[in-house]
Amino acid sequence: MLTTEQKDQITRQGMDLTLVEEQIRNFIEGFPPLEIHAAAAIGDGIQLLDEASLKNCLETYDAKSPEKKIVKFVPASGAASRMFKDLFSFLEKNGSDLSKDAFTGKFIEKLADFAFFEDLESSLQQTGDSIAAALEQKNYPLIVARLLNPDGLDYGSLPKGLLKFHRYPDGSRTPVQEHFVEGAAYALGEGNTIRLHFTVSPEHQEKFEAHVAAIKPQMEATFNAKFDISFSQQKKSTDTIAVDIANAPFVEEDGEILFRPAGHGALLENLNDIDADLIFIKNIDNVVPDRIKDPTNTYKKAIGGILLDAQEAVFAALEALDKEITESSVDQAKSVYTGKLGSKLPSAFESMTLSEKADFLRSKLNRPIRVCGMVENTGEPGGGPFWVREADGSLSLQIGETAQLDLNNPTQKALFQQSSHFNPTDLVCGVKDYKGHKFNLLEFRDPKTGFITEKSKSGRELKAQELPGLWNGSMAHWNSIFVEVPLITFNPVKTINDLLRDVHQ
Incomplete structure (x- = not known):
């Protein structure tokens, strides 16, 4: 091989x-x-x-x-270049006719509504240009190029997390800043600390660190809490x-x-x-x-x-099984597995001995737990929630991506099409x-x-x-x-x- x-x-x-x-x-x-x-x-x-x-x-x-101890884990790797695919295409054509380019036409028409508008204007003024003059001359490529290229805002190679997304009276915020604000609302944990972890690309980490250093003092003052920010990169060993x-x-x-x-x-x-x-x-x-x-x-x-509620019930059931295997402790574990976790037992479960039932439930309960938000399916791409039969006959809840499914199988395709959420x-x-x-x-x-x-x-x-x-x-x-x-x-x-x-x- x-x-x-x-x-x-x-x-x-x-x-x-x-x-x-x-x-x-x-x-x-x-x-x-x-x-x-x-x-x-x-x-x-x-x-x-x-x-x-x-x-x-x-x-x-x-x-x-x-x-x-709570951590907000935010995958933030990669450049935002895909966000600007249509604008890059417009630059390659190097034209000023927007009648055949609805995407760029909308971008130009609504330019003042973007949170980076003021930064773009400042960048153009540094070379004696302005957005108003470029619009009057229909020099749209100048505006787009100054947004995307390194001699301007360089948005074409920056990561999404560092682009200005939203405008406020006191300035504009990046997604990183918005995650700070979100974290203060629900991720404040022990030690009056909000912990955020961003996974970043090696070429972007320095920029992330500089941005965090710039906004962190004000965020801590605003929310009267400590922000503990950490970063990691996708490990080369996982390639x-x-x-x-x-x-x-x-x-x-x-x-x-x-x-x-x-x-x-x-x-x-x-x-x-x-x-x-x-x-x-x-x-x-x-x-x-x-x-x-x-x-x-x-x-x-x-x-x-x-x-937290499900975890407390799981822990109590496992501790009860450790203490003594009885009809009561097995029933407690069974209730947690089928009730709190909502999983479904295999048909062979009832014919198991008490000890076998305990072993089965212990192996099922002693696992990481996740609670996943599901939204109604409106046609957006994303993993769907499905019941999957395990090798032992039990049914578990899993998220299945389209690429994992055999949609050439009519039965599987019909089940997939019944999915109401993602x-x-x-x-x-x-x-x-x-x-x-x-x-x-x-x-x-x-x-x-x-x-x-x-x-x-x-x-x-x-x-x-x-x-x-x-x-x-x-x-x-x-x-x-x-x-x-x-x-x-x-x-x-x-x-x-x-x-x-x-x-x-």
Whole structure:
């Protein structure tokens, strides 16, 4: 499969040879599709909080969170270049006719509504230009170039987290600043401290650190709390080997084997390094102005309260089983598994001995727990909530991405189309066991839920492999609770013109 020289090269790069060989086998054999049993729905896998339930969740969270170490984990890697794909295309055409370019036309028409408008004007004035003059002369490429290129604001190569998203009377905020403000609302934990962790690209970390250093003192004064900010980068050791169409290692012109970043599933390693009682996960670009933050903050605390309540019940059940295996302790564990966690027992459970039932429930309960917000499916891409049958016959809740499913199978396609909700990367995680020890999260990943994609480099076709996605395959063997949250809590920014939507103004 690999030559001796290639094995030496892989070892020199610090990669695990056994893992690389396994990755090549995955290319050859492919990944089996995730076989879904049913779509989760309200009342069958997805909880709907009424007013009384929501109030109880919030009271639970407010009572218990101050003594917990809470971290807000924000994937923020990568440049925002995809946000500006249409504007880059406009520059390549180098034209001034907007009649055939509706996207750029809207961008130019609404220019004054963007939070970076004043910065763009200042940049143009430094060279004796102005937005007004450029608009009058229909010199639209000048405006776009000054926004995107290094001789201007350089937005084309900056990460999303450092772009100005929202305008306020006292200035404009970046997504990083908005996550500070959000964190103050629901992630204030032990030691009067708000802990934020950003995963960043190596080339951007210095800029993130400078931005945080600039805003942190004012944020601490505003919220009368300490902000503990940390960063990590996707580990090089999580890169996966690329292969050619014949599944042989893709060798570059310099003779080196090509390794590629393995998608957001690689961030499981970063998540695994976090020491906390509760970890909220939310993408960098899913932030809104203060005027509509309340629903987000409310439901973040609500899912936190649900997790703390479920965790308390799980811990009590496991402690009871440790103390003595009786009908009562097994019934307690069974009630938590099917009630608090909402999982479904295998048909063989009732024929098990008392000891076998205890072992089964102990193995099921002693796992990381996550509570995932689910929004109604409006056609946005995202993982859907499904029931999946485990090898032992039990049914568990999992998030399945479209790429994991066999949509050529009519039965699977029909189940997929019944899905009414999707997960907008809105999670809170409990990663410690009932004895206070951190779980090794890598042990709860399903390695057979990776992805294979086709790419090209230097005019040559290649196949790339992504690790199981962070909130689907990487958490396949967690205990999952799904809760409907309002659609207003999901407002991603995929293109620059998304910032023109009312929710971002």
